[in-house]
Amino acid sequence: MIDVPVPSSRPRSDNRSTAGRRLLGLHTWLTYIFLYAPIVILVLFSFTTDTFGVRWTGFTLDWYLRLARDTRMINATINTLWVALVATIISTVCGTLLALAMERYRFRGRNGMDALLYLPIVIPEIVMALALLAFFSFAFGLLESLTGIKLRMNIWTVIVSHVAFCISFVVVVVRASLKGFDMRLEEAAADLGANPQTIFWRITLPLIMPGVIGGALLAFTLSLDDFIISFFTVGPGTNLLPVEVYGRVKRAITPSINAISTIMLLVSMGLVFLSQFVQRQRD
């Protein structure tokens, strides 16, 4: 055995890394504070007894109890959940089929489709909202002049609009899960006598299910939180939660708004965690 002299750099690098680590730790905490302090304050002031919700004057659950009696808010919540549910179902079904088509087949216009699919994700939401508003006005105008049927924007125009942007997110998530899909499994199933429908229900869908559920949860969360597109496409007479919150904030910030925001925050976070969890189950 030959002793090889080892450069004795360890203690010094330890010293350096201790100072470096402290700085890094400080940086991390500052980042967390920057990101989450507003949210913590929001949640905190949903429990304050102060009517304006800007000072801590004592703990109360009163604002949450008031919410339970606030029929306008409950109505808006039900509408929002209904929009999110229907938009999620439609966009998940269409998005999954679209993802399968994009991954499996080479067809004319496929490249153009590929680019267009990302458009709702990358364009400013306000542009999308205005585009949808213009579209509905034009379409309803045309319908009226052709048939005399008068349509107005309502909850269904919101649902259609939400589907329009949710599909893109579903396609992205489902395509990611199809990338790792072994095509030989479908061939093996066909080889064992399964027809194309059976292959889809017994082999393909179960294997991409985590991606489909992940896409659906993402779509649901996005629809639930959406304000801009909802605001532009909802029309008078229908009340949606983000729009209602916005309307009330314009008048005054009360701890009630903080309370409803806290609930929305928890629901959204729960759904995002669930979607991450389901997608991780894949491996």
Place this chain on the structure above:
Amino acid sequence: MTNASAVVLQQVTKRFQNVTAVDAIDLDIRDGEFFSMLGPSGCGKTTTLRMIAGFEFPSAGVISLDGVHVEKIPAHLRNVNTVFQSYALFPHMTVAENIAFGLEMKNFSRADIKPRVDAALAMVQLANYGARRPKQLSGGQQQRVALARALVNRPKVLLLDEPLGALDLKLRKEMQIELKRLQQEVGITFIYVTHDQEEALTMSDRIAVMNQGKLLQVGSPTEIYERPSSRFVADFIGEANFIEGHVTEIGSPYCTVRASNGLELKGILQGTSPVGTAVTIAIRPEKLRLTVQAPDNVFTLAAKVEQVVYIGSDTRLTVRLSDTITLDVWEQNNRSTLDRDAYWQRDEAGFVTWNPDNALILTA
């Protein structure tokens, strides 16, 4: 075993865009046969197999299974099953569910499926593994499951696409013997695709050698090895010495070839090559003998030893005949240890001898 045909291919061609992957192939695979398709990667053997399975449809030609034309019938309606190189076991099902899948598709009742699945698991020696997931098994075990999943359907023909490719050498040897045993036990026609010539020689009743989409030769392992019909086959299967030259005399049983260095060599003509045609003589290294003394009354050539590699059972020598011709000579170490001919050193002079029956004259 009958001699009826299990699978017949007539002028089967497959083109992908501008590439002809399989070029007008004729094959007649008999009932109960272990038939191998052998060739380098990209030779069209897998595409041929996939056309028999129904994953690809031929651009031209006819495929019959058991006398019925199937070239336009999709995979799920054909009575053949495939064992994939990657096994393609369904990861979200248990081993037993994987094996039951084919029977379910054929609408067997639950009561009928259970004993068949158990029997299939026992056949591949995995009796207690039914409840496991494929991921929990080793490569060799997954291979057996894939085999059981295919065989449980009692297909007319079993297609195997390099099924042992992912296994290590020792396991591969074991599985080769096991596959052959299984095939004889169930009596199903096996069509086996491989690029491993030793694997094909070990297991097959007959072998089809393919290259660049063309079928070069079909025959028993002995025929393919001892009587290759082309230089490619002689080169691809085992080792061979090649000497180039021209036909100078057509005789029976031997023809004469003048090699590029002027030597006159005799051999058996494969196919038809009139006088003057450029040909290649192929001789297997184990068919050559190297001796210190020139043997009497037989054709022999003076040679100089260039390289000696002793590998225990054999001694592998390279000898030079002329400036342009060297030959590999494999001497089996079966002589007396006192025999002078058993030991060679570099630069020694000797005489190379062979039986002209073993020298094959192939179209260049």
